Amino acid sequence: MYSEQFRDSLAAVEAARAQNIALDPARMTAEEKERLLAAYHPDYKTEEFSVLTVGPNAGDRVPHELCELLQAHSRITEQSVDLTTPAYDVDVLVIGGGGAGASAAIEAHAAGANVMIVTKLRIGDANTMMAEGGIQAADKPNDSPAIHFVDAFGGGHFAAKRELLSKLVCDAPEAIQWLSSLGVEFDKDADGNMITTHGGGTSRKRMHAAKDYSGAEIMRTLRDEVLNRRIPVVDFTAAIELILDDSGKAAGAVLMNMETKELLVAKAKTVILATGGAGRMHYQGFPTSNHYGATADGLVLGYRAGAKLLYAETLQYHPTGAAFPDQIFGALVTEKVRSLGAKLVNKRGEVFMHPLETRDVTAASIIRECADRDGGLSTGNGEAVWLDTPMIEQIGGEGTIEARIPAMMRMFEKYGIDIRKEPILVYPTLHYQNGGLDITPDGMTPNVENLFVAGEAVGGIHGKNRLMGNSLLDIIVFGRSAGQHAAACAKHTTVGALTLSHVTAFEQTLEQAGIQTDAVSPKLLPNYTKQPAF
Ligand code: MEZ
Numbered sequence: 364m365y366s367e368q369f370r371d372s373l374a375a376v377e378a379a380r381a382q383n384i385a386l387d388p389a390r391m392t393a394e395e396k397e398r399l400l401a402a403y404h405p406d407y408k409t410e411e412f413s414v415l416t417v418g419p420n421a422g423d424r425v426p427h428e429l430c431e432l433l434q435a436h437s438r439i440t441e442q443s444v445d446l447t448t449p450a451y452d453v454d455v456l457v458i459g460g461g462g463a464g465a466s467a468a469i470e471a472h473a474a475g476a477n478v479m480i481v482t483k484l485r486i487g488d489a490n491t492m493m494a495e496g497g498i499q500a501a502d503k504p505n506d507s508p509a510i511h512f513v514d515a516f517g518g519g520h521f522a523a524k525r526e527l528l529s530k531l532v533c534d535a536p537e538a539i540q541w542l543s544s545l546g547v548e549f550d551k552d553a554d555g556n557m558i559t560t561h562g563g564g565t566s567r568k569r570m571h572a573a574k575d576y577s578g579a580e581i582m583r584t585l586r587d588e589v590l591n592r593r594i595p596v597v598d599f600t601a602a603i604e605l606i607l608d609d610s611g612k613a614a615g616a617v618l619m620n621m622e623t624k625e626l627l628v629a630k631a632k633t634v635i636l637a638t639g640g641a642g643r644m645h646y647q648g649f650p651t652s653n654h655y656g657a658t659a660d661g662l663v664l665g666y667r668a669g670a671k672l673l674y675a676e677t678l679q680y681h682p683t684g685a686a687f688p689d690q691i692f693g694a695l696v697t698e699k700v701r702s703l704g705a706k707l708v709n710k711r712g713e714v715f716m717h718p719l720e721t722r723d724v725t726a727a728s729i730i731r732e733c734a735d736r737d738g739g740l741s742t743g744n745g746e747a748v749w750l751d752t753p754m755i756e757q758i759g760g761e762g763t764i765e766a767r768i769p770a771m772m773r774m775f776e777k778y779g780i781d782i783r784k785e786p787i788l789v790y791p792t793l794h795y796q797n798g799g800l801d802i803t804p805d806g807m808t809p810n811v812e813n814l815f816v817a818g819e820a821v822g823g824i825h826g827k828n829r830l831m832g833n834s835l836l837d838i839i840v841f842g843r844s845a846g847q848h849a850a851a852c853a854k855h856t857t858v859g860a861l862t863l864s865h866v867t868a869f870e871q872t873l874e875q876a877g878i879q880t881d882a883v884s885p886k887l888l889p890n891y892t893k894q895p896a897f
Contacts (some may be wrong), residue, residue, distance in 0.1 A: 364779030368740075372749070373785070375710070375711055376749050376751060383751065396724050403727040404723055404727040405649070405680055408647070412424040412676060413427045413430035414430075415434065416434065417869070417872045418667070419810065426646045426647070428644045429646075429675060431882050432659060432663050433662065436870065436884075438885075440866065440870075441866050444604075446862070451629040452630045453476075454633065455467075455476045455632070456615060456631035457478060457479065457480045458638055458661070459637035459638040459661070460480055460482030460485065460598075461488075461490060461582070463839075463841065463845075464635070465582070467817050467849070469594070470844075471635075474847055475850065476849070481602060486586055486598065488654060489639055489656070490639050491835070492582045494577060495578065495697035495770065496572060496577060498538075498577060499832035499836050501535060502539060502557070505567060508532040508533045510567055512532045515564075516528060518564040518721045519797075519826025523826035524823040527804060527821075528825070530841075534840040538840050548573055550571075559571055562698055562830060563830065569832075574769055575767070575769065599620065600621065600627070603626075603664075604616065605664050606861050607668060608860060608861055611812065612858070616629050631853075632852070632853035633815060633852050634815065636817075638661030639819045641659035642793045642795075643658050643888075644659055652793070653793065655888070656887075661799070661816065662675065662800065665800045667866065668865050670800050674822045674827055675822060679723070680722070681722060681793075682725035682789070685792075686742050687742045690778065691774060691775075694774065695794070696750065697768065699767070700768060701719055703755045703763065706750075707725075708748065715728065722830075732748055744790075746790065748788070748789060750787050752771075753784055753785065796819055797827055800816045800820055800822060801822060802816050802823070805845075813849075817841045817845040818841065818842060
């Protein structure tokens with residue numbers, strides 16, 4: 364139900380719909396894309412970045428908000444924590460209870476390791492749960508991992524670490540089989556074949572989905588498996604610092620009970636950081652599609668312990684965040700809506716781009732349409748363009764929306780908008796951290812032995828822009844692999860004396876660099892109340 368202010372524009376969109384469905388908008392050339400990104404993509408706004416002065420990435424630029432956290436004080440001092448009596452002593456400590464952490468824990472457990480998950484909220488409270496449109500895997504006869512590689516490598520501006528991307532695409536078909544064997548209900552046709560669709564930048568239909576709640580279905584299954592295996596999960600307990608041993612290897616973490624603030628020590632032979640993304644940092648003031656706990660914690664923990672970041676200056680703004688109504692501002696409108704045929708149109712009802720360009724290009728195009736082409740509508744939360752959802756029913760037939768994207772239908776229905784009959788208003792929303800901690804293909808950080816990273820906290824798998832569906836894939840592929848390698852590594856690891864001397868050393872480098880700050884990190888939760896953060 365839209366108010367009067369949108370009436371004329373809605374009429375224009377409706378009048379142009381039949382013609383717009385038939386339209387096949389041209390793809391942009393590489394030069395057009397580069398020009399567009401440089402002028403409109405938030406990653407290219409140099410004034411929104413600071414240069415790090417301390418730590419392994421000194422000299423690199425990162426968003427202001429991340430710079431503040433990476434160069435902040437620890438929540439503890441070396442002297443304030445008693446490392447001599449650990450509350451937990453395990454082979455593999457998994458920090459994070461999303462899809463990557465759960466996959467890692469399952470595989471480590473299957474390999475016979477004594478594994479434990481700690482998570483600052485509850486298992487499943489993670490971006491995995493909020494992923495909608497699907498997971499990529501080249502498992503159809505017209506496709507191959509090589510073609511998948513080419514799509515993702517180009518989409519990521521040829522910056523992905525080849526060995527990581529290669530592992531991602533080669534292990535993808537098996538990842539789908541693994542998930543199916545655990546009980547994920549992927550969409551299938553009447554003959555039992557997986558239904559696959561396109562995403563932005565894919566040259567083959569390889570997006571496997573469970574309607575438009577693919578991440579929730581995957582997380583449901585992984586969580587069940589963790590619980591069935593009786594893997595210990597310590598909820599509402601945040602890791603606030605990594606512990607090393609006297610030879611510099613990762614050897615556990617200092618934990619904080621989120622309610623009582625009690626500190627606990629977890630000793631471990633190997634540690635897996637699977638802490639997820641950073642949408643709740645609201646870089647450049649953007650709303651976010653991310654989970655409440657997405658505050659870049661893993662980057663901070665790893666960085667202070669000496670692990671290097673890769674591409675931490677690149678973020679993904681999902682082109683279609685809900686822009687109206689206010690209650691769902693920034694929430695994800697899955698790319699699958701465009702895969703099913705909906706096109707982006709401006710306030711005059713004009714299609715202004717191909718709907719399945721890669722995400723960075725699509726987001727920049729929407730921003731340009733609003734900022735410089737008078738194509739946006741004012742919503743009260745800035746400007747927005749239309750995503751013409753009724754096209755889906757006209758292309759795929761009545762009932763397509765309810766069958767394929769029921770969660771989208773329900774989300775807007777709550778506010779009186781029937782997406783089968785009316786278009787929706789969208790604008791880019793902060794969605795994904797392309798960069799993160801550098802790893803080798805076995806998931807270990809090159810600089811800190813026995814420290815593994817999986818999921819959104821990793822940088823380099825996707826280069827400088829990720830394609831839809833490659834994140835649900837990477838949490839499975841690299842989560843499983845980290846679990847297997849961490850378990851194997853734990854078998855021949857003897858932990859030396861535990862130490863937090865790196866925390867003291869980092870504090871000294873801050874002082875030497877003349878950095879004066881009141882900030883403490885990791886942030887753990889966003890602070891919407893403007894009260895002092897705990
Ligand atoms: O990979 C993603 O980010 C994804 C599946 C999002 C979506 O549009 O549904």
